[in-house]
């Protein structure tokens with residue numbers, strides 16, 4: 447079924463386009479039908495998670511609405527694997543996994559993304575001992591660019607898995623995903639508001655002794671409210687430190703700035719759709735230099751850079767296009783107001799990140815070219831070859847991805 451032409455807009459409103467067709471795909475056979483339909487007509491086809499990416503990676507001719515393809519299909523508690531349909535949100539995993547003594551190994555700042563969208567773009571939380579979502583993908587069913595169903599697994603075609611794990615929807619449209627999960631755990635969260643210098647003094651301890659460290663550095667008194675933070679003024683850092691506790695642990699008499707709860711209840715925070723985000727991944731060993739240079743740069747560019755700077759860490763993985771490919775990273779996120787003319791500032795940030803061999807977040811604004819990707823990702827050419835193998839006619843490419851992965 448197709449619906450009349452409508453403009454599609456992402457969550458924050460900085461990307462929009464009008465597909466030539468919006469088609470409903472309720473199951474794998476429907477996905478096959480529409481991919482063949484598009485391929486035969488020389489049209490592009492793509493699908494969307496929940497539209498939380500800031501980049502133009504959804505734009506296409508035939509946009510598949512896979513709303514009905516949501517839900518957990520199987521939990522294997524012994525093997526710690528869960529199968530889910532692509533539109534299952536991260537929040538959807540919380541209760542059913544907990545009931546089986548399991549949990550997602552890590553989560554990011556929100557839990558509303560679709561699992562396929564989060565995996566396609568290497569969405570991550572924080573913690574050097576934990577990977578992004580992509581690296582937890584253990585297998586998938588997908589429809590390739592010719593409309594064929596391909597089953598990717600660790601045992602059958604293991605050479606495909608590290609390409610598929612972070613693939614921006616360019617190898618195929620995933621119709622069911624198998625994800626590695628962890629034993630259920632509680633988190634003991636501590637929230638602190640500290641001066642920048644104090645955080646810098648303790649940064650190694652935070653990074654290496656906590657399961658999760660993340661913080662927002664606030665360049666001005668007005669910054670906190672832009673990210674819905676309820677406290678903190680200029681040069682403060684709003685810090686989150688989490689330690690893992692067993693699923694049945696209770697801690698009585700906690701101070702007001704501490705909380706213990708199930709992992710999936712601790713992670714999510716609230717954002718208003720009032721910002722654009724640029725995010726780069728930088729080698730962890732340069733943490734102090736990067737934090738120092740980034741603060742200097744933001745202060746120089748005030749008042750264009752009044753949004754909080756978010757800092758996190760992510761552990762290395764093996765996914766070819768993952769920003770964490772064989773590298774532990776510090777993650778730096780910078781934001782600005784949609785519509786504001788702050789591109790010179792963002793380019794200055796990009797130049798700084800380039801000095802440290804910064805790799806981009808695929809769902810967030812970046813300034814990559816094919817040449818830069820080739821230098822930054824050792825398996826970039828292998829990924830392009832794999833993309834051509836599964837989508838020889840470029841049915842999944844769009845203007846944004848064609849420039850990067852043709």
Ligand SMILES: Cc1cc2nc3c(=O)[nH]c(=O)nc-3n(C[C@H](O)[C@H](O)[C@H](O)COP(=O)(O)OP(=O)(O)OC[C@H]3O[C@@H](n4cnc5c(N)ncnc54)[C@H](O)[C@@H]3O)c2cc1C
Nearest residue numbers: 495496497498499554555559560563566569570615620809
């Ligand atoms: C408020 C906010 C908070 C965020 N917090 C974090 C965070 O903490 N950590 C982080 O790393 N990122 C974060 N992000 C970025 C976000 O997680 C990524 O952009 C993610 O891709 C969004 O998921 P989605 O379901 O909205 O995917 P979409 O943006 O809808 O799609 C992303 C990509 O996935 C592809 N795709 C979707 N479904 C399929 C499928 N079935 N098969 C193949 N490809 C598919 C799409 O075609 C597209 O290319 C945040 C974004 C926002 C707006």
